[in-house]
Amino acid sequence: MSTNKSNTTNDTMKKIKDRISEVNWSYHWDRIKDKGGYIVFVLTFIFIKQIPYLPIIGNLIQDAQNRNIIPNIETLNSLFIHMVILLIFIVSWDLLSGYSGQVSFGHGFFLGLGSYFTVYYINGLTVNGRALFDGKSENFINIGFTTIDLNVFTAILVGATVSAIISILIGLITLRLKGTYFALITLILPLIALNLAKNLWEEYTGGDLGLQTRRLVKQEDKELSQIVWEEYYFYLIIMFISIGIMFWIAKSRFGLALQSIREDELAAKASGINVRLYKLFAMGVSAFFAGIAGGLMVQSVGSPIGVVNVGAFETQTSFTPVIYTILGGIGTISGPIMGTIILTIAIYYLALGLIQYPMIELRAIAIILILILRFQPRGLIKADKQLKNGLYIGIFMAILISFVEELVNLPQLLATWFDDEGIFGLDILNIKGRLIFYFFINTIIGYFAPDFIRWARLKTWGVWPSLPDFDPPK
Template identity: 30%
Template structure:
């Protein structure tokens, strides 16, 4: 009984800590902006980080928690971006904050519908086949967008009001993360995780696999659509080729590097992968090379038995010298 109570306090503390961090980060950014240290360039990077965070956290829902590999996340982002942009350009008269929010919601809902359309047949497939069908779906969306003259085609869709600010992007990041966290902690979330652990066993335990798979798929698509809308209203111009296979892979890499099914890891990996290339601008020629080497290196490093032994020893050593060590409950 005592143990249970202790844990509860810990959780409360954690929640408080997270809220505190959210506020502090926002305050720091705002203070630096008004002091002029964060200029337009840095502001752009911060907004890109926010957009990537939404994408990564939402993909984490399908790939990390549900355990279904998808390679077409950028396709949902594209649908959201184009739908939101189309709305904003058509209804220019609606006053600004409302118009932006409605546009984002429309982008999200359109992406969600697309997610359902592809999700229902695709979820019959398993593993690599699901990955392939989502890859194909992403390419289909890109090609169709390329051929539609009404939204600019290959030249890009121009003249979207540039209303995304750091504040709005940040708010949507928080909403996404909180939503995914709450979902995962809920009954539905546990069902989703159980599917990734063992599909047959969870089906035998009475979990409606199809329902939960579609649910995770639809939510992930919804948030990807919102991220697309934010992106469109940040750039002011969107091109179909931005949302290709490479973008989907970029998001997937962030999810995998952060650790599948870990929000904290995903956030750290996203921030690192988005900011590092900007810092290495002087080495721009070698950027892709370094990126590739890092990818292979991290994967090899993670699974090399010698490295694993070293990591274990390091962990034990750290635990030994850790002055803040908590006493083990007996």
């Protein structure tokens, strides 16, 4: 009896061990699928230069570039450099406002501080004839794929640190304020800075014209087309490190503590969280990375010299992260990333498709933002499945139709149906205008199609598939 029993237990133990040692592929596949968005994001940013030369997709991409559906490689480069720097700035805003709930309407202030102190560190700063600190000479080092000026790189870190220190000093004064009052204080900061920089301290800030400085990447000995890619990849590394750190903070216990402050400050205090310290921490980290974005923004003008001017203190700069993050989804890290990518691309297409009305793309974005706030307040990243599917169908069909439109003479047909002025100002003779048109039509179709198909099926066919009779178990 006892031997029999031990045998059976041994068998079951063996079975259990086999089950454990088996690799659960479906579990791993689910985990990879959950992170699919991140993987595509990272791969696209790394291989953007090589994508037109990939074996299968490459031909399609080149074809699309020839048809002007996708911008050519130089435009892609400038678009992605712009995007990479914006991403650091916008995610840093989300860490402060989305996670700890301290809504800041003046994040451009920290961006501007980062920019200016980067330039001051390189060029030196002279006040009333006395040199506060001297400029730094060139100090090139080779880091494999490119040669960078180490002093300029240090300058970016110094600018970011100054920005963080000043933000903490401001925080010490203002963090007793809550909600709207804190937002109002932060709204005023860049306006004061703009006034001072334009009028009182114009000799130090250069006013609208700005100050000039050296570039981060060595400009001599190479062609411009190569240098811009070297710059892009260096910025990309900085972006991955910055967003990686912010992502880690957001997912770790610090992020949890920040979220608890956002949800209920009194309850967080009653749980032993040092609210003041955590708020200052969030503000410092956020301003540090905004400063890094500011330092990079000095470099990103695409000319042999870097330029900084008072543009960072304009209200528009401070509202950029608010708009981009709300569109993507506030209180997440993937939300602002998605919002930035979508809006940067959308602004590019709208600016070229609505070319008859200059600067109208910002108004179009405003309308999109109002619709998002009304119908999807949690942002696109947590939008309804139906809307997401509609958008996917819209993008896919827009690209598909733009490939095959000439087979059925669609451009000519559209031009005869509508006037030369186009539809709502969309330039129908331009491929970008047609793309936006196709995208809107197909998104609407993609959004309502499932409902319509279900309705039509119920009217005509009935329930499908018809279920067999079901007997309940006795």
